[in-house]
Amino acid sequence: MKRREFLRRLGVGSLAAMGFSRFALAQARPVKLAALLPLTGPFAFAGNAGREGFVDGVDYVNEVLGGIAGRKLELIVEDTGYDVAKGTAAFNRVLSRERPDELLFVYGDSTGLSKALAPEIARIGLPYSATSFANELADPEKYPTIFVFGPTYNDMMEALLRQIRLQKGKARIALVYSNTEFGRDPIPYVKERAKALGMEVVHEEVTPPAFTDATPVVLNLRRANPDFVLLQGYALSAEPLILRAAREQGLRAQFMGTYYSAELVLIQRAGPAAEGFTVTYHNPYWYDTLVPAVDEMRKFRQRKGRDSSYRPTYYMGSLAVALGVAEAMRRAAQAGKLTRAGVVEYLEKIGDYNAMGLVRGYQFVNHRIPYTKLYRASVKDGRFNAITDWLKLA
Amino acid sequence: MADLLPYLIGGLANGALYSLLALGFVLVYRATSVVNFAIGEFLLVGAYLTYTFALLLPLPLALLAALPLAFLFGVLVERGFVRPLLGRNVVAVIMATIGLAAALDGGVQLLWGPDLKYLPGSLPDLGFEAGGVYVSSRAVWNLLLALPLGLGLLWLLRKSRYGVLVRAISEREVAALALGIPTARILAGVWGVSALLATLAGALLAAASGVGHNLVFFGLKVFPVAILGGLDAVGGALAAGFLLGVLEAYLPGFTEALPFVVVLLVLLVRPYGLFGERQIERV
Numbered sequence: 166m167k168r169r170e171f172l173r174r175l176g177v178g179s180l181a182a183m184g185f186s187r188f189a190l191a192q193a194r195p196v197k198l199a200a201l202l203p204l205t206g207p208f209a210f211a212g213n214a215g216r217e218g219f220v221d222g223v224d225y226v227n228e229v230l231g232g233i234a235g236r237k238l239e240l241i242v243e244d245t246g247y248d249v250a251k252g253t254a255a256f257n258r259v260l261s262r263e264r265p266d267e268l269l270f271v272y273g274d275s276t277g278l279s280k281a282l283a284p285e286i287a288r289i290g291l292p293y294s295a296t297s298f299a300n301e302l303a304d305p306e307k308y309p310t311i312f313v314f315g316p317t318y319n320d321m322m323e324a325l326l327r328q329i330r331l332q333k334g335k336a337r338i339a340l341v342y343s344n345t346e347f348g349r350d351p352i353p354y355v356k357e358r359a360k361a362l363g364m365e366v367v368h369e370e371v372t373p374p375a376f377t378d379a380t381p382v383v384l385n386l387r388r389a390n391p392d393f394v395l396l397q398g399y400a401l402s403a404e405p406l407i408l409r410a411a412r413e414q415g416l417r418a419q420f421m422g423t424y425y426s427a428e429l430v431l432i433q434r435a436g437p438a439a440e441g442f443t444v445t446y447h448n449p450y451w452y453d454t455l456v457p458a459v460d461e462m463r464k465f466r467q468r469k470g471r472d473s474s475y476r477p478t479y480y481m482g483s484l485a486v487a488l489g490v491a492e493a494m495r496r497a498a499q500a501g502k503l504t505r506a507g508v509v510e511y512l513e514k515i516g517d518y519n520a521m522g523l524v525r526g527y528q529f530v531n532h533r534i535p536y537t538k539l540y541r542a543s544v545k546d547g548r549f550n551a552i553t554d555w556l557k558l559a
Numbered sequence: 560m561a562d563l564l565p566y567l568i569g570g571l572a573n574g575a576l577y578s579l580l581a582l583g584f585v586l587v588y589r590a591t592s593v594v595n596f597a598i599g600e601f602l603l604v605g606a607y608l609t610y611t612f613a614l615l616l617p618l619p620l621a622l623l624a625a626l627p628l629a630f631l632f633g634v635l636v637e638r639g640f641v642r643p644l645l646g647r648n649v650v651a652v653i654m655a656t657i658g659l660a661a662a663l664d665g666g667v668q669l670l671w672g673p674d675l676k677y678l679p680g681s682l683p684d685l686g687f688e689a690g691g692v693y694v695s696s697r698a699v700w701n702l703l704l705a706l707p708l709g710l711g712l713l714w715l716l717r718k719s720r721y722g723v724l725v726r727a728i729s730e731r732e733v734a735a736l737a738l739g740i741p742t743a744r745i746l747a748g749v750w751g752v753s754a755l756l757a758t759l760a761g762a763l764l765a766a767a768s769g770v771g772h773n774l775v776f777f778g779l780k781v782f783p784v785a786i787l788g789g790l791d792a793v794g795g796a797l798a799a800g801f802l803l804g805v806l807e808a809y810l811p812g813f814t815e816a817l818p819f820v821v822v823l824l825v826l827l828v829r830p831y832g833l834f835g836e837r838q839i840e841r842v
Binding site for chain 1: 562565566568569570572573576664665668672673674675677686693695697698764767768769771772773775776777807808809811814815
């Protein structure tokens, strides 16, 4: 080969190689999902369990389901410390660092943070969900890219009120809730709905999100003498205290709570006082081994050498979000629409998918999944047992 | 009146814990002029220490085992963080205790993990009913431990040799040194006692509501309690703790704002707190 011919071939070869490597790189570019979670602070227990759910979900998608149409799904995790300012900073950090065509979904933390970020999320068309089930977020007209992966707090209260009506027609109910966005969110709805159902709201107690002595709260309840007490906005910080104080003070009312009270640690902390505590919950528990997802994830964790003992509800919730989002991404990719808008479009179209039973089905109605079950605490079993099948709430 | 009595008992029980914590806080301030912003974390560490021992021992024994370790922890904090900064700008010491708080927060999560814990055992049930009023076991234990301990500590400070030495150091540290008083050892002891009191409060809280990071927020209440009682008044801390506990019990919806509103109102009338000494600086 002549020298000139050799150089020409070398040049062409190099250019081709560069082109191919770029092409290969473009193919290999990951699709990213960011989770802004409270890894430190008062809700670190929930944030870390949630992180585990996302890690497992993303690993499962990459290793078992083959990624997102051949592209790797990458998880970005940032700590919010359950603080709106820190969470906003983390959100801005992730958005400024990541390419819009790669970062296709953000999962945030808390009602406060989500409400604060919602207008910006809507402006940039970013698919988003959060630990929050606030009613305001499930509004596709106002926030077309925000999804609530479960029933809203209003829906959860609706389920509890229906159960109350079944047990006692003209019930006297009391509301105990924290003075936070999380606590206040469903209260106007409950009051209105209870009235419509012929119930009487006999007492309303607004408290800080965490306190150390529930005696005054329970004494106020005792004076009001309700049949049912609905708790909202605590995430295990106060429920065990209230239940124990209620038992001590001889309050006979039945206590009920929503998703964030549905964790086994409540039974462990409250002891016998937890008996009969009724909650809404919309994913399977880790001990529901008949659900294929639970069995599959137990085996997956064992294969990965990860602890396969009880995983909390926050883990199950995050896992359900990760698998649901990945499915929407996969379908969007198959349709050649793997963009933020494409993910939103396909999240609205995956009603036939249920992530091996992690949810009843991703059937979003007004961008929330309005189905839940009711569970009742059994101290003897040390767990919550389902007392209803799926309740349709919209 | 019978309706109001349970509120009073609940308030006194909660106030007992405020008092314990504030006592340790004021003791340190009085002896070393250091505002310990890590007092909530002292409580947190104490609760986790008790939890760890409770995994192996019945709760009363676990508490007894945790207390000496807590004392040692307080001494180590004084040696490691506070003593090197004594004599420096007060802001430097304040920043050090804020840094210590952050380090302890992180350290606790690293050591014990983020999960909520609950104590495997419980303190013997001392709850009883009298005249139609139920007094919870928690209230009995809080009062039974905090009240004698607080009053005993006050007596020790007033009457014992150790107490006189602490007061001497707090009055004039240099003069105390010149008189051959082992200042360093006594100040370390004061920090140890402060950590011990915080641990007792943390253990009693943990027995009632489990162990988790949110216990730190209880520690924040120490500031209004200490200011209300008077930063330099050890007895004031004891009284203010009970006072605030009772006020909170009657107004449970306002427990976040109430302590600070009360402090504001009191400071308008008595800028040195309810029991603090009026200080006049001549220039």
